[in-house]
Amino acid sequence: MNKHILVIDDNAQMRSMLQVVLESEAYVVDTASDGLIVLDKIVHQQAMPEIILLDLHMPRMNGLQLIEALRQHEEGTQWGCGRAATGQQAGYSPLPGQAI
Secondary structure (H helix, E strand, C coil), X not given: CCCEEEEECCCXXXXXXXXXXXXXXXXXXXXXXXXXXXXXHHHHHCCCCCEEEECCCXXXXXXXXXXXXXXXXXXXXXXXXXXXXXXXXXXXXXXXXXXX
């Protein structure tokens, strides 16, 4: 059985890119644009994905608020947290004339 990954990001391009890459590696991928959508989906479907990739800065319910709500809903679930950054957030400096 393939692992189920949930990608949560308010940036449609980021969601789409991650979905394409992960599906090409045989993962089952669902996407959502904010934390409230995810919380509603998980509470009503009672199905927690094996992996959640989420943006911390989203409208309506940010990533940290979603993590706290999921912790309360899914007691006994083990949680790990990592951080990824892109572009200038990661300290990337483009070469002269190169766009980010």
